[in-house]
Amino acid sequence: xxxxxxxxxxxxxxxxxxxxxxxxxxxxxxxxxxxxxxxxxxxxxxxxxxxxxxxxxxxxxxxxxxxxxxxxxxxxxxxxxxxxxxxxxxxxxxxxxxxxxxxxxxxxxxxxxxxxxxxxxxxxxxxxxxxxxxxxxxxxxxxxxxxxxxxxxxxxxxxxxxxxxxxxxxxxxxxxxxxxxxxxx
Numbered sequence: 781x782x783x784x785x786x787x788x789x790x791x792x793x794x795x796x797x798x799x800x801x802x803x804x805x806x807x808x809x810x811x812x813x814x815x816x817x818x819x820x821x822x823x824x825x826x827x828x829x830x831x832x833x834x835x836x837x838x839x840x841x842x843x844x845x846x847x848x849x850x851x852x853x854x855x856x857x858x859x860x861x862x863x864x865x866x867x868x869x870x871x872x873x874x875x876x877x878x879x880x881x882x883x884x885x886x887x888x889x890x891x892x893x894x895x896x897x898x899x900x901x902x903x904x905x906x907x908x909x910x911x912x913x914x915x916x917x918x919x920x921x922x923x924x925x926x927x928x929x930x931x932x933x934x935x936x937x938x939x940x941x942x943x944x945x946x947x948x949x950x951x952x953x954x955x956x957x958x959x960x961x962x963x964x965x
Contacts, residue, residue, distance in 0.1 A: 835888035840868035
């Protein structure tokens with residue numbers, strides 16, 4: 781008889797945190813994501829979650845016209861996934877670009893696409909929201925090599941929301957950062 785993994789039905793009330801669009805926003809967002817992972821005791825790699833959060837917040841504050849503006853960070857645990865959204869007032873679409881390893885900018889969305897289970901964006905009345913989701917680490921294939929060089933593929937044929945093609949294999953932090961030309965630590 782095959783044993784099935786228990787279904788996690790825990791849903792946490794979304795955390796909605798306004799952040800002043802300035803240099804401290806990314807650090808503050810990382811702290812909130814780390815705290816949520818610990819408080820909710822979810823099996824998410826906190827290093828990946830805070831890295832991706834930092835990339836989205838940095839991208840949002842880069843596109844805000846005024847340092848007095850705020851971006852909204854929303855952290856959710858539902859449907860057995862962690863979802864982090866960053867809302868800003870920019871109307872421009874986030875587009876991942878294939879940048880050379882020595883480029884000073886442009887690698888953030890590549891990291892988000894490579895390390896998240898899913899990512900995307902949607903329009904809001906004030907601008908847009910960019911999000912990523914992370915599946916629990918124990919939901920990855922049993923045969924995965926979980927070392928820093930192992931590949932993971934939680935997509936398993938799924939397509940991203942909004943009709944986009946799958947974002948490709950989810951890779952370890954070390955491998956993706958190595959492709960970016962800078963160390964992952």
